[in-house]
Amino acid sequence: MTQSHTADVLISEVGPRDGLQNASSIMPTEAKRRWISALANCGIPEIEVGSFVPAKILPQLADTAEVVAHTNTIAGVDVAVLVPNLRGAQNALAAGVDKMTVPLSVSETHSLKNVRRTHAQMFEEVRSIRAAIDAAPERERPQLEGSLSTAFGCTLEGAIPESKILSIAETLMACGCDEVGLSDTTGYADPAAVRHLIKVVRGVVGNEHLTGIHLHNTRGLGLANALAAFESGLTTFDASMGGLGGCPFAPGASGNIVTEDLVFMFEAMGVSTGIDLDALLGVREILREALPDEPIYGFTPDAGLPLGFHQLKQTA
Amino acid sequence: MTQSHTADVLISEVGPRDGLQNASSIMPTEAKRRWISALANCGIPEIEVGSFVPAKILPQLADTAEVVAHTNTIAGVDVAVLVPNLRGAQNALAAGVDKMTVPLSVSETHSLKNVRRTHAQMFEEVRSIRAAIDAAPERERPQLEGSLSTAFGCTLEGAIPESKILSIAETLMACGCDEVGLSDTTGYADPAAVRHLIKVVRGVVGNEHLTGIHLHNTRGLGLANALAAFESGLTTFDASMGGLGGCPFAPGASGNIVTEDLVFMFEAMGVSTGIDLDALLGVREILREALPDEPIYGFTPDAGLPLGFHQLKQTA
Numbered sequence A, B: 001m002t003q004s005h006t007a008d009v010l011i012s013e014v015g016p017r018d019g020l021q022n023a024s025s026i027m028p029t030e031a032k033r034r035w036i037s038a039l040a041n042c043g044i045p046e047i048e049v050g051s052f053v054p055a056k057i058l059p060q061l062a063d064t065a066e067v068v069a070h071t072n073t074i075a076g077v078d079v080a081v082l083v084p085n086l087r088g089a090q091n092a093l094a095a096g097v098d099k100m101t102v103p104l105s106v107s108e109t110h111s112l113k114n115v116r117r118t119h120a121q122m123f124e125e126v127r128s129i130r131a132a133i134d135a136a137p138e139r140e141r142p143q144l145e146g147s148l149s150t151a152f153g154c155t156l157e158g159a160i161p162e163s164k165i166l167s168i169a170e171t172l173m174a175c176g177c178d179e180v181g182l183s184d185t186t187g188y189a190d191p192a193a194v195r196h197l198i199k200v201v202r203g204v205v206g207n208e209h210l211t212g213i214h215l216h217n218t219r220g221l222g223l224a225n226a227l228a229a230f231e232s233g234l235t236t237f238d239a240s241m242g243g244l245g246g247c248p249f250a251p252g253a254s255g256n257i258v259t260e261d262l263v264f265m266f267e268a269m270g271v272s273t274g275i276d277l278d279a280l281l282g283v284r285e286i287l288r289e290a291l292p293d294e295p296i297y298g299f300t301p302d303a304g305l306p307l308g309f310h311q312l313k314q315t316a
Helices: A015-021 A029-041 A064-071 A086-095 A108-115 A119-134 A162-174 A191-205 A222-231 A259-269 A277-290 A299-303 B015-021 B029-041 B064-071 B086-095 B108-115 B119-134 B162-174 B191-205 B222-231 B259-269 B277-290 B299-303
Strands: A010-013 A046-051 A078-082 A099-105 A143-149 A179-183 A210-214 A236-239 B010-013 B046-051 B078-082 B099-105 B143-149 B179-183 B210-214 B236-239
Touching (some): A010 A259, A015 A046, A015 A078, A029 A046, A029 A277, A046 A064, A064 A078, A064 A086, A078 A086, A086 A099, A086 A119, A099 A108, A099 A119, A119 A143, A119 A162, A143 A162, A162 A179, A162 A191, A191 A210, A191 B259, A222 A236, A222 A259, A222 B222, A236 A259, A259 A277, A259 A299, A259 B191, A277 A299, B010 B259, B015 B046, B015 B078, B029 B064, B046 B064, B064 B086, B078 B086, B099 B119, B108 B119, B119 B143, B119 B162, B143 B162, B162 B191, B191 B210, B210 B222, B222 B259, B259 B277, B277 B299
Parallel strands (some): A010 A236, A078 A099, A099 A143, A143 A179, A210 A236, B010 B046, B010 B236, B179 B210, B210 B236
């Protein structure tokens, strides 16, 4: 079960999952624990800490169960994971998570490459996952999100017809998802497309069932897209520290939006995140030490905070 | 006199001025000619080609008169320059330009560092410049813009009171400017501040007298700020190829928004720029050859255009 937060927006740090999944080296479990604890300590309300996938596919995330167990010892942070199938969901349930996200690529070509399943097979997985969740005691049931991956276009298929996206969103809800999310896996989104897709997907699933978006900064539009999404009513934003991340199965796609820059944008606008930005900037050192060969970036970290900048609300 | 353009927004390439002013090496005049011709050839409708300042202050721009003369031979592009004072404006008039911008830093501390003049002295300069323009034959009179530099905060003074900004905007118009522009010299702006300042400044000068904004990407918010400005009704956007640029007198301020990423954002949204994006990406090679030691960046150039991406309208 997810916790309630009082900030205006919820920033979900996906670096430990999306970032590390794309890293060339493997972060030791002990370093993950340290990094995640430090992130939580800044007030990050939700962290996607790993993926329940076979270790041979993503060795970087082979310790996800251990990392979940550690994160569950930290008060005030929701533990999210990615699960590609029923087996992953069962492992997530056993580990105890607050939220699980099933990625369903609206590009069937990408779906086959990414999780080796057709759309029809993915819907079956989601139904089974729903049943597995419902079989758990009520207080242990995580939120189930169906993520519409490559929603803004696919590096293999190009644009995906809107009717297909809407049909998939509806079917995901019918298969038992609590919510759907939009994912710009490939960095193809632009602010107008973000607004439009939010509007039409909310039209079929209802506003309360689409609240989050996962953006990449591949073409530099990440924060503009986040702004458009916020103004269209979304309140949950995935981001990764230092812009780590990407999808190794989507050629040319790279880098989530930078958590530090996103937090700065919202806080500068007077939109509270509940995250202590000064503390967050300090956590980059932990990431750098833990993954010394992995490039990270961030404009706000490089430039520093503006003279006289104060966050309206600090972490509770 | 400026030309009429049919695109939805006007992108003013300021790399040859703001970019080169901040470069550690000096681009040879011949390379500037080649670069500017190539930019114009992509459909860039306005280029800020230099500053009429003493060569000992900005040796990078010492050849501005020659560069203006060259740019005037290219059909379809407006020639803009920066002038800090009457002497500069006289030189600009003699060279023949379509637009001159006088930077007036709303932070008086920055004004003194940047142009060594108080606000009162700057207003006097603007009045003299207006008189000099009016003394020219009507068809040779350029547009006169007063640019509100450090409008979103100053690295030396921090936030500048809104009442001071509004008073300066009004006075600039009273001194004979045709329009005022907003300049985020320091990269302090955020989308909410952009919207607010546009609204209040338009309130005192009239919508038709504030149409342009000059943004830096110092904290990564450049395109989000451009989006906010566009949605608030602005139509002229300064940007520099590869994010060259910055102000050497404002510590920590660096890099205009990247022209290539800005053009991609607008074109992806269906907002026409009149610029051929494919051709523009090719011009980076000319810049790289001309300034091999200067770092340039750009997300869209690195990632390439999305599969199936087509511009709605190409260059006329």
